[in-house]
Amino acid sequence: MQNDLSKRTLLVLLLLAIVAWFGTLDYRKLIKTDEGRYAEISREMVVSGNWLTPRLNGIKYFEKPSLQYWATAAAFKTFGFHEWTARxxxxLTGFLTVLVVWWSGRKLFGESAGLYGAMVLISNLYFVGMGHFNALDMGLTLFTTLALAGFCFAQRDGATQQEQKLGMLLTWAAMAFAVLSKGLIGIVLPGVTLILYSLFARDWAPWRRLSLIPGTLIFLAIAAPWFVAVSMVNPEFPRFFFIxxxxxxxxxxxxxREGPVYYFISILLIGMLxxxxxxxxxxxxxxxxxSKLDRPALILLIWTIFVFIFFSISRSKLPSYxxxxxPALALLMGRHLAALSASELKxxxxxxxxxxxxxxFFIAKAADDVRDPISHPLYQQYEYWLYAATAVALFGVIYCLYQAGxxxxxxxLIGFxxxxxxxxxxxxxxHNTLAPTQSSYDIAQKVRPLLTPDVPFYSVRTYDQTLPFYLNRTLTLVDYRDEFDYGLKQQPELAIHSMDDFHLRWTADKQAFALMTPxxxxxxxxxGLPMEVVLNDGKRVIVRKADAGR
Structure with missing residues (x-):
């Protein structure tokens, strides 16, 4: 193989990448917490027909904007309620991000840099995992990457006036969709990056080419309607969401969601494998x-450092942040790989x-260190998958060394x-081997045949994020608030707020089911509460009223 690709070879690689990327979306069961939560919000949109006010378990849920809920609800409505439609x-946004890196890398740094950057992004452990996990961060990442790419395209040396305008309008539109994906972070991250770049490089020229008026109009036309509409229907929304x-x-x-300042270092190091x-x-x-970098490369470097520090000093941390x-790292790495010789790559x-x-060694040790008797055999099964993954990765290293030699x-690089x-x-x-403890799919299949829509189902002092989705119904919370606290303050009648009230309700019910911990x-x-155990998997117990269904 030569050091360039024919269009036919490139097309074949693209088609194979599509098959690999989308082909296993339905293999794993949804796991808690994010996957179950965001699938259920979208399911309830479809069932209720209310696409304006997001609800989780029937309760108002305003922690995030609605773009991904809408997209997933549309997939549910078109293709049905499945794991693959939930993801x-x-x-889709993950794969599109790879294509954006490919396109922008070609425009900014050359054909090889774009291809290598896309290859880096589509094959690192962290990005692949996040691209197949139902959370909101990949949508945000697509649109912030598109905003970054559009800005760098518009502000690069040699850009024509038309390219500057189109690039900036793309940036404004992408920031609007980023805000609809996960909130103000969609405009804060690009905005602060521009400020830091200008201060560091003492370069204020980009500020004169922001297309501020048309860009702002595009941004507001895309982002504002939902925020205005949801605030009109729910006047309490602005303070909760923005503050x-x-x-x-x-x-x-x-x-x-606290974590030390070094929280993300291990995630970055392991995730980039x-x-x-x-x-x-x-x-x-x-x-x-x-000091010698061109404008796009310096902006990408500042973005990478700033975003990493920004989330590292936050008091709220999750691995996906x-x-x-x-994508910015992949672009810089693609640029760097294009300049390396085969021997340097080796x-x-x-x-x-x-x-x-x-x-x-660490795989075996980690599985042995799991002390929970229920989880331990599951991790032992997962261990074999990790051995297989390591063997494939080692083969890739050997192949890369051989070809580089x-x-x-x-x-x-293709083999790697x-x-x-x-x-x-x-x-x-x-990871699906861990589903019995991470997902409620199995217990839902056992309980669902016993249920009828009119029978109450309580969730007592706990909440399993995946159970409502797999039962295709909401639960009545009992003495449990957590992320439902805001919604229950607005509609307290949607839950039971004390165990005494639950005792009274349960006693009065002719038939009822309840989820609880052992x-x-x-x-x-x-x-002495009358109940019959339907299922006990060691982590969760489902009971029903002693005379239920008789």
Whole structure:
């Protein structure tokens, strides 16, 4: 294989990538918490016909905007309620992000850089995992990447006046969709990056080419209608969404998602496998050359550093928060790989094989360290999937070393990328072995035949995010608030707020079901509450009224 690709070969690789990326969306069961939560919100939109006010378990839920809910609800309405339709928007936006990196890399740094950047992005462990997990971060990442790409395209040296205008209008539109995906972060991250770039480079020229008036009009036309409409129907929305869910969550421990300042370092290092050493080399060399970088490369570097620090100092942290830096990193890595010789690539690939070999030891140790008797055998099964993934990754390293030794850099990178994608998908799909403890699919299948729509189903001092989706119905919360606190303050009648009231309700019901933890079941049984165990998997207990269904 030569160091360039024919259009036919490129098309074949693209089609194979599409099959691999979308082909296993339905393999895994939805897991808690995010996958179940966001699938259920969209399911309730379809069932209720109310696409304006998001609801979770029948209760108002305003923590995030509605774009992904709409997209998933549309998929449900068109194709039905399935795991793959629940994940379709995430997978689609993830794959489109790869294409945006390909396109923008070609425009900014050359054909090879664009191709290599796309290959890096589609095959690192973290991005593949997030691209197949039903959460909101991939939609945000697509649109922030599109905004970043549009801005760099418009502001690059040699851009025509028309390219500047089109690039900036694309940026404004993308920021609007980013805001609809996850809130103000969609405009804060690009805006602060521009400020930091201007201060560091002492370059204020981009400010004169922002297309501010038409851009603002486009931004408002896309982003504003839902915020205005939902606020008119729910006057309490603006304060909760903009103050509590943005400023208070970022600056305080209110979200109960604390983590140390180094929280994201291990996620970045492990998540970038198998491209870890290429990433470290890219960051080191790009930072060293920062005073010589062209405008797009410097903006990408500042974006990567700023976004990483921004979330690292936040009081609220989740592993998915740093996803928006991965496309920018991939672009910088593609630029760097384009400049490397085959022998230099070989030197940066060989240590990855040693990391993979060391990983075999940690896989075995991690499975043995699981002390929970229910989870332990499941992790032992998952262990074999991880061994298979490691074997594929090691093969990719060996193939890359062989091809690089023959001075076939492109063949080496394609093999390395393909093995990385396959290994990541094996790691991801193997996680389904943990579904009995991470998903309610199995228990829902056992309980669902016993249910009728008019029979109450209570969730006592707990809530399983995936159960309503798999039961195709909502539950009545009992003495449980957590993320439902805001919605229950607006409509307290939608839940039972004390165990005494639950005792009265349960006693009065002719038929009823309830979900609870094993300790809670023991407590209620000792209090003499009449109930019959339908299912007990060691993590969750489902009971019914002793005479239910008779």
């Amino acid at each position: 379709l928007w995430t997978a 509590q869910e943005h400023f208070l969550r970022y600056a305080t421990d209110e979200g109960r 198998p491209w870890l050493l290429v990433m470290l080399d890219t960051l080191w060399r790009t930072a060293k050359e920062r 740093i996803l928006p830096i991965f 030197a940066r690939t060989m240590p990855v094989g040693l990391i993979m070999l060391a990983g075999l 023959k001075d076939r850099k492109l063949a080496a 990328s393909v093995s990385g994608l396959i290994a990541s998908l094996i790691t991801l799909n193997g 300790p809670e079941h023991e407590t209620l049984r000792s209090q």
